[in-house]
Amino acid sequence: MTNPDDVRRSALPLNTAHDLGPLLDRIGDARFVLIGEASHGTHDFYAWRATLTRRLIMEKEFGFVGVEGDWPDCERVNRAVTNDLDPFESLYGFERWPTFMWANEEVADFCRWLRRWNADLPPHERCGFHGLDVYSLWDSLRAVRRYAAAHLPGRTREVTEALRCFEAYGHDPRQYGLATRLVPETCEEEVVNLLSAVRRAAPEDLGVRQNAEIVAGAERYYRAMMRGGPESWNIRDLHMADTMDRLAAEGSKGVVWAHNTHVGDARATDMAAAGMTTLGQLARERHGDRAVLVGFGTHRGSVVAADRWGAQHRVMRVPPARPASLEALLHEADLPEGRALFLAPDEPRAPWFDEPLGHRAIGVVYHPEREGWGNYVPTAAGRRYDAFVWLEHTTALHPLHGEPWGDAELETYPTAM
Numbered sequence: 001m002t003n004p005d006d007v008r009r010s011a012l013p014l015n016t017a018h019d020l021g022p023l024l025d026r027i028g029d030a031r032f033v034l035i036g037e038a039s040h041g042t043h044d045f046y047a048w049r050a051t052l053t054r055r056l057i058m059e060k061e062f063g064f065v066g067v068e069g070d071w072p073d074c075e076r077v078n079r080a081v082t083n084d085l086d087p088f089e090s091l092y093g094f095e096r097w098p099t100f101m102w103a104n105e106e107v108a109d110f111c112r113w114l115r116r117w118n119a120d121l122p123p124h125e126r127c128g129f130h131g132l133d134v135y136s137l138w139d140s141l142r143a144v145r146r147y148a149a150a151h152l153p154g155r156t157r158e159v160t161e162a163l164r165c166f167e168a169y170g171h172d173p174r175q176y177g178l179a180t181r182l183v184p185e186t187c188e189e190e191v192v193n194l195l196s197a198v199r200r201a202a203p204e205d206l207g208v209r210q211n212a213e214i215v216a217g218a219e220r221y222y223r224a225m226m227r228g229g230p231e232s233w234n235i236r237d238l239h240m241a242d243t244m245d246r247l248a249a250e251g252s253k254g255v256v257w258a259h260n261t262h263v264g265d266a267r268a269t270d271m272a273a274a275g276m277t278t279l280g281q282l283a284r285e286r287h288g289d290r291a292v293l294v295g296f297g298t299h300r301g302s303v304v305a306a307d308r309w310g311a312q313h314r315v316m317r318v319p320p321a322r323p324a325s326l327e328a329l330l331h332e333a334d335l336p337e338g339r340a341l342f343l344a345p346d347e348p349r350a351p352w353f354d355e356p357l358g359h360r361a362i363g364v365v366y367h368p369e370r371e372g373w374g375n376y377v378p379t380a381a382g383r384r385y386d387a388f389v390w391l392e393h394t395t396a397l398h399p400l401h402g403e404p405w406g407d408a409e410l411e412t413y414p415t416a417m
Helices: 004-010 017-027 043-060 071-082 088-092 105-119 137-151 153-167 173-182 188-201 206-227 231-247 279-290 326-332
Strands: 032-035 064-067 128-131 254-257 291-305 314-318 339-343 357-360 376-379 387-394
Touching: 004 326, 017 043, 017 291, 017 339, 032 043, 032 279, 043 105, 043 254, 043 291, 043 387, 064 231, 071 088, 071 105, 071 128, 071 137, 071 206, 088 105, 128 231, 137 153, 137 188, 137 206, 153 188, 173 206, 188 206, 206 231, 231 254, 231 279, 279 291, 291 326, 291 357, 326 357, 326 387
Parallel strands: 032 254, 032 291, 064 128, 064 254, 291 387
Antiparallel strands: 291 314, 339 387, 357 376
């Protein structure tokens, strides 16, 4: 039975960056640190995640930050932070909804710090900023075409055939996915040919290789999405895991920023029973204890989100957590300053680490009035994460501009994570 006293005895203070020291000790010589967030629109999650990341870069020589964002957009940011340019314009240029995930003051502040950090280092030692996600089908396909025209004149046929195939669906990947449900014709063969050509002709160029991998992943993703079930979610998280590994192939250590639903280990939730895997689970399976998973949670406050996909974002109230949830338990513990760091100890340990409790997950689409029956993932926190950051009261982040833009590619189930 859960006991708030057990929670209090497990809690470590969390007031300044210095208090993250026990977590850095736990990270040790880990190769990957995956840092989550319980929502995509909370200032405090972004701020503490950036604080931890700065310490990992400065003290443990982590070489890249990989985020739940699109590769082409993030590569513009990467060029800025590694070439002593102001990254603000690159972040402001994010156009795929929801832009506020990355085009916000919190990420801009971190990227400006990263630019200053990199300015004193030789180019090969600078810390990069990269997108892990799979959604940028058209931008990535066009990037491959530009590269092939300039550097691979003998491979333009494969690129052109892939472009023509997708153009038949009106540049809309959702229409492509829907059409493949109704008729057997797909662009799969053209995409496989494109990917094979790039792998053979430019095996050392990570940028063009990654864009070709995105085209292949997106083609599979949109076909699977229209069929329903867990396959499209798994394609996406597998793509992010593969991208993370490609970025680390030269020996770099990586920090990953993504939602708790990706960072946490699916096997400690009901996601596994639904046939779903996660980036965190894949990282543990591939890298063992050299992958450290860090989750976040809050009891109440405010968040930036929208009430439907592609709509204008706004600041919404986050109501107090529902009873018998992980968040309610941590609230009842009445922790000093309303903040705490928890490290999942080896067994034996307090029962609350292993007891399945609902754990709130807020996406970019959010309906606070539905908290009574939605938004919670049954979770054994001590098995889902290696560490957990608790913030009793949180506030909304600060977007750089309004929305929506024209391009709003739909995500997969669970919605808007």
